[in-house]
Amino acid sequence: MLSRASLRTGMKAEVPGTEGRTAVSTIGKLFGRSPFNLLQRHMDQVARCVAKMGEALDAFEQQKFDDLPGFAREVSRMEHEADQIRDDIRNHLLRRFFMPVDRSQVLRILSQQDSLADTAEDVCVLLTMKSIRVPEDLKESFGKFRSLSAKCVDLAASIIDELDELVETGFGGAEAEKIRSLAHQVAFAEHEVDVVEHEFVRGIYARDTELSPGEFHLWMRLTHTLSQLSNTAENLADSITMVLDMK
Amino acid sequence: MIDLLGFAPAAVELTGTHYVLLGLILFTGLFAAWNIGANDVANAMGTSVGSGALTLKRAVIVAAVFEFSGAVIVGSNVAETVRKKMFDPEKLTDFYGVDAPMVLACGMIASLLAAGTWLMIATWKSWPVSTTHSIVGAVVGFGCVALGVELVDWSKVGLITAGWVVSPLLSGAIAYAVFTVILKSIFYKRDPVRAARQQAPYIVFLVLVVLCGVTAYKGLSPLWDKYDLDPFEPKAVLLTIGVASALGLVGFFATKWILSKNKPIVSGSKDQMLHADVSRSLGKAMMHLKRVRANTDGKLNDESMQVLGQLEAMHKAAVEQTGYGTDSDELKQVEKIFVYLQILTACFVAFAHGSNDVANAIGPLSAGWQALQTNTVSLKAGVPLWALAIGGVGIVTGLATWGWRVIKTVGEQITELTPSRGFCAEFAAAITILLASVLPFGLPVSTTHTLVGAVLGVGFARGIGALNLKTMRNIFASWAITIPAGALLSVVYFYILKICVGI
Numbered sequence: 001m002l003s004r005a006s007l008r009t010g011m012k013a014e015v016p017g018t019e020g021r022t023a024v025s026t027i028g029k030l031f032g033r034s035p036f037n038l039l040q041r042h043m044d045q046v047a048r049c050v051a052k053m054g055e056a057l058d059a060f061e062q063q064k065f066d067d068l069p070g071f072a073r074e075v076s077r078m079e080h081e082a083d084q085i086r087d088d089i090r091n092h093l094l095r096r097f098f099m100p101v102d103r104s105q106v107l108r109i110l111s112q113q114d115s116l117a118d119t120a121e122d123v124c125v126l127l128t129m130k131s132i133r134v135p136e137d138l139k140e141s142f143g144k145f146r147s148l149s150a151k152c153v154d155l156a157a158s159i160i161d162e163l164d165e166l167v168e169t170g171f172g173g174a175e176a177e178k179i180r181s182l183a184h185q186v187a188f189a190e191h192e193v194d195v196v197e198h199e200f201v202r203g204i205y206a207r208d209t210e211l212s213p214g215e216f217h218l219w220m221r222l223t224h225t226l227s228q229l230s231n232t233a234e235n236l237a238d239s240i241t242m243v244l245d246m247k
Numbered sequence: 248m249i250d251l252l253g254f255a256p257a258a259v260e261l262t263g264t265h266y267v268l269l270g271l272i273l274f275t276g277l278f279a280a281w282n283i284g285a286n287d288v289a290n291a292m293g294t295s296v297g298s299g300a301l302t303l304k305r306a307v308i309v310a311a312v313f314e315f316s317g318a319v320i321v322g323s324n325v326a327e328t329v330r331k332k333m334f335d336p337e338k339l340t341d342f343y344g345v346d347a348p349m350v351l352a353c354g355m356i357a358s359l360l361a362a363g364t365w366l367m368i369a370t371w372k373s374w375p376v377s378t379t380h381s382i383v384g385a386v387v388g389f390g391c392v393a394l395g396v397e398l399v400d401w402s403k404v405g406l407i408t409a410g411w412v413v414s415p416l417l418s419g420a421i422a423y424a425v426f427t428v429i430l431k432s433i434f435y436k437r438d439p440v441r442a443a444r445q446q447a448p449y450i451v452f453l454v455l456v457v458l459c460g461v462t463a464y465k466g467l468s469p470l471w472d473k474y475d476l477d478p479f480e481p482k483a484v485l486l487t488i489g490v491a492s493a494l495g496l497v498g499f500f501a502t503k504w505i506l507s508k509n510k511p512i513v514s515g516s517k518d519q520m521l522h523a524d525v526s527r528s529l530g531k532a533m534m535h536l537k538r539v540r541a542n543t544d545g546k547l548n549d550e551s552m553q554v555l556g557q558l559e560a561m562h563k564a565a566v567e568q569t570g571y572g573t574d575s576d577e578l579k580q581v582e583k584i585f586v587y588l589q590i591l592t593a594c595f596v597a598f599a600h601g602s603n604d605v606a607n608a609i610g611p612l613s614a615g616w617q618a619l620q621t622n623t624v625s626l627k628a629g630v631p632l633w634a635l636a637i638g639g640v641g642i643v644t645g646l647a648t649w650g651w652r653v654i655k656t657v658g659e660q661i662t663e664l665t666p667s668r669g670f671c672a673e674f675a676a677a678i679t680i681l682l683a684s685v686l687p688f689g690l691p692v693s694t695t696h697t698l699v700g701a702v703l704g705v706g707f708a709r710g711i712g713a714l715n716l717k718t719m720r721n722i723f724a725s726w727a728i729t730i731p732a733g734a735l736l737s738v739v740y741f742y743i744l745k746i747c748v749g750i
Contacts, residue, residue, distance in 0.1 A: 026372075026373045026374050026375055026718060026721060026722055026725070027290055027293060027373075027375050027657050027660075027661070027699065027702075027722075028293070028297075028373075028656055028657045028658075028659065028660025028661055029660060029715055029718045030661075030699070030702065030714060030715055030718045030719060030722065031297075031660060031661040031663050031664065031711065031712075031713070031714065031715070032712070032713030032714060032715045033663075033712070033713060034663050034711075034712020034713050035712065035713060036712060094715070094717075096715060096716045096717040097713045097714065097715060097716070098706060098707075098713070098714040098715075098716050099712065099713050099714075100706075100709035100710070100711070100712070101709075164575065165573050165574065165575055165578060167712060168434070168575075168578050168665065169430070169434040169435065169439070169573055169578070170426075170430040170434050170435070170708070170709050170710060171709055172430065172431075172434075172435050173430070173431075173434055173435025173436060173437075173573075174435065174436060174437045174438075174439075174573050175434075175573040178573060181530075184530050184531070185530065187534075188530055188533070188534055191534060191537070195537070195541070245709070
């Protein structure tokens with residue numbers, strides 16, 4: 001996955017620039033740049049953001065609060081890079097391009113990927129707001145909650161990683177089945193996240209008198225934001241199943 | 248008919264003007280052939296380079312060999328004085344009397360020069376235009392000013408013009424169908440590699456039959472004329488079908504034999520692979536059981552917990568055993584099979600192209616040459632072997648000097664094309680050429696037009712990542728202006744020549 005990601009980032013960003021070359025073939029220009037490699041490149045960057053958020057949550061659980069602003073800055077920077085890739089795709093996704101997938105669907109997939117990175121950034125920023133400790137007996141369910149959320153995103157990323165195979169097999173057949181089964185796994189993981197999230201929130205409500213209003217509110221916002229991750233991942237998986245050719 | 252030294256001895260004393268015009272004819276013929284090599288061939292070979300089926304060097308070699316052999320071995324030995332009988336050149340005598348041969352020669356020089364110029368502009372602007380249309384336009388332009396608009400057979404011109412609307416549509420539809428069939432029979436399968444290996448002999452059979460047909464009716468069509476045979480006679484049709492199916496069967500068994508010798512690289516055993524639905528159903532069952540567990544308590548809760556544990560283990564095992572065979576490595580193996588098919592198709596297309604389109608350059612060349620040498624104007628002109636050689640050399644030179652650069656740019660820009668897509672496009676183009684040559688009304692098609700249409704067809708079958716429709720519009724526009732542009736250039740050149748020669 002990593003080698004592939006570096007390969008994609010290494011791709012030269014041309015197409016509009018080709019006009020400057022001396023010999024531009026019209027037949028060659030007939031072939032636009034496929035948006036699917038770019039979507040994969042964007043998703044790789046988003047996955048990196050979410051991985052960095054995981055590191056920030058590690059530090060948070062270990063109460064290394066001084067490291068958190070650094071992580072937040074780094075995730076912000078990575079999110080910005082993802083935004084640049086997103087803008088690049090939007091600029092290249094010309095209206096005159098005819099693609100195997102509707103342009104609006106490509107844009108929807110893109111914006112869902114983008115909101116994953118935004119959510120990761122929001123989580124990291126929320127962590128810097130106030131130094132709160134995870135209550136000792138809720139540590140386990142919080143750990144489950146965050147790792148399952150990350151798993152959701154990873155699964156969605158693995159679907160995006162299959163996009164080039166999907167293009168190759170014409171969006172149908174066994175590859176489409178594979179994507180659909182991956183999407184079901186995402187939906188299932190999202191359900192699991194919901195279950196542990198409710199458990200964790202119940203735990204927070206159980207100690208609403210012990211926590212200060214600020215802490216309580218921050219916990220609510222944090223859990224809510226973190227749960228956005230799995231919801232968006234599920235929507236992303238759904239959006240991709242929409243483009244499949246199913247019997 | 249073929250006279251190696253040229254034509255029958257000159258009927259009239261050749262003057263200095265004659266020699267200048269003869270030199271000009273040779274030069275312009277070479278110029279036109281050079282441009283045919285630079286423009287047309289590149290478009291036909293570019294897809295093979297773009298899909299990675301052929302390297303640039305190999306593509307140039309393949310194109311050179313097949314274009315040249317097509318042009319010289321079967322290139323038309325009898326050329327119509329005016330390509331596609333756009334007008335009757337014998338009418339020139341009514342208008343110009345004894346000057347008619349000179350006028351015809353000037354007209355042919357102007358036409359060759361006009362077609363060459365237009366092709367050069369098109370290559371420079373990298374428009375994929377038809378060489379046939381360029382020369383037809385040029386000859387029509389000459390006919391209009393030399394004879395008058397009313398003596399040009401406009402229904403023929405109309406039919407040729409219709410070719411650029413009908414042929415891309417036809418080849419697009421065929422490409423759509425071919426690609427859909429390949430998708431359904433290979434890429435949709437659980438194990439595309441195995442499916443591709445199973446289908447490959449049948450595809451080879453079909454390809455060889457179609458390509459034999461193309462060769463018989465298009466590639467070798469000048470030979471039919473040469474020996475005065477009718478390719479549509481029942482005997483000839485049966486012979487063609489027989490040879491085609493025999494070759495197809497040879498290909499069928501050869502492919503089977505080659506495939507049986509090369510076993511695929513199998514990652515893990517495929518025998519115990521489960522259907523994807525199995526793991527999905529198990530996943531669904533797990534989800535429902537979890538809901539049951541969440542909403543119940545007591546005995547039911549405990550029991551569902553137990554079953555859930557078993558289900559989870561089953562699901563895990565099922566997921567591990569589910570095989571799709573659609574990993575990029577396996578898809579690459581499928582594409583490898585298509586590489587050979589694409590190369591095969593490209594060779595035949597180049598051969599058919601060389602044998603037919605060389606006439607665009609040497610037809611007018613021979614006509615003008617004969618008019619000057621014999622001082623007569625006739626409907627048909629014999630084509631000496633040296634003229635065919637000039638055409639072949641011109642095409643190959645064009646390919647070597649400019650065409651390879653065009654192939655390179657085309658190839659570099661269409662890397663999104665895989666061998667399976669490239670094969671579909673070229674195969675559809677070949678089928679269209681075959682259909683067009685066997686159809687009773689003889690629809691004139693251009694390799695370029697059919698190929699562009701076929702690429703679009705594959706795109707509409709969800710085969711290509713992104714197609715630029717604005718470029719499509721530009722391509723159509725360049726097709727539309729080819730005939731008028733050729734005509735206009737020809738008129739200008741003809742008047743200049745007329746003034747210079749003084750007729």
